Amino acid sequence: MKIKIITFLVGFLGMGLVYGAILYFFKEEFSTEQIIYQALIFGFGWGLAEVFVFPWIRKRFKKKEK
DSSP states (O other), X not given: OHHHXXXXXXXXXXXXXXXXXXXXXXXXTSOHHHHHHHHHHHHHHHHHIIIIIHHHHHHHTOOOOO
16 A cells, blocks of 8 residues: 555656646746646646556556466
């Protein structure tokens, strides 16, 4: 459980900050408040995907050993 919380936080903060920086530097039509809100939503979604979706994908498509 502790690993899932850490994974969620890393995905949330890491990808949220990257997405926010991309929006800040490349999209001039958004206000700072909109960028922060969008980065939080994106980071939250990415964190959930890191915990629930990506492990399922890795397990499902893992090469089977002979």
